[in-house]
Amino acid sequence: MNQADTAPRVCLCLPTNRACSATLTAIHDEAAYAARRFGADVQLLILDSSDDRTRAEHARVVAGLPTVPRVSVHHLGEEPQRDFLCRVIRAAGLPEPDRLLRLMLPPAVSYGACTNRAFLLAAALGCRSVHRRDSDSTYQLHAGRPVFPVHHELPWLGRPAAEAAAGVTRTDLDATRADRPVSLAGASFIGELSVDIGEIRRLDEGVHHDVVSLWAPADWPQERKRDLVGESFTGAGTAPFTVDHSTLTLVDPMRVDMCNVAFDHAVYERIPLPPATDTIGSDYFLLHLIHDAGLPGILHNRHIENFHTPERRTDTGFPAYQRRFVKFLLSMLYFHHVYARMAAEGDRLLDETGHVRPDAITGFLRESTRLDRAENMWRLDRVDTAYRKLGGRYSAFAGRLAEERGRLLDQAEQDIADFAHLVEAWPALVRTARTTALGPGDGPA
Structure with a gap:
């Protein structure tokens, strides 16, 4: 049997809705590195939600990429993605198919939904893991490489932690978990803040503290909130990479960014990400789940370099991005409840085979939708006060926020209900995706 027959098939994924030709070339280089160094069969998946002109330019770049052994490139716009999803949903025979399609491919920006599509497409491609990157980041260079x-x-990924212990710099994992599979490998970023609110801090540090602290549970003491604000959205700072360091551990979700993460299929084929629209941070759920369930991971220091695209600061981009940030703050009412329940459940989140229990997650999600909204009304009040204090376009945004107040509160709750619905449908979607071709003209997946 040759190496190609035994090579692990993995999905290196880049979701994008913006021009990123340089990133396409760079991620193809990473795919080539994975194939060359590890003998992997790499399925490079580019999920392109860009406008027609940008997507056409991306197609030109992809067509010009060099052919590399064991690297296959799939560049899918939204229409091919929609076709694939429609075939999967129809074949799965699930109720409310239109709702499921909307949750998988919503008309608005959804960080979780684009990754969920990658999970299903990876299942169709027969991949054992998904490795996600972002189009507004790039790789660091060390010694010119x-x-x-x-x-x-x-x-x-996917191997027992006891085996991985020999290949990392240090181990910080309880021996009782040594037989569990490595379910996550990730690092963070250096450079600009992951959330584009640096201008708020420059304008008024007090307002920055007031706003960022709103993503903490309301009952946290002030000192703990100050600590959270100090490390929020800063990643790994600014120090460049010099030498490899990796730790086998239960990975702290605060130490990993979704532009620099890989998941084993045994996790994402059981639980998807929240499909909330216009909500930053909505794609971090699996990091918390893996940690709280006691599944091992590898935390390393090959941090990606983050940068911000100028669109977020334009007259149209600014309010859209700020709204995503506010929806993130509102989502915390529900997610803090779910995270607390998951942390208390611990190992009981796993079934007798060591896999995550979807029924436990849906139960916690549905519980959270019954929470009193008073805390979120308080959050909106605090944001309104803070943004009006900043003046200018922040004050104007506060005015728009006041008009949307009721709608935002409803959407934040509905997002959680939708997530619970998707979790219930997910096993059937994954099973069906495994036997569904990417395109109608393809052979069996």
């Missing part, structure tokens, strides 16, 4: 995160992701 790119620092690829896949270097730490590929060797150990």
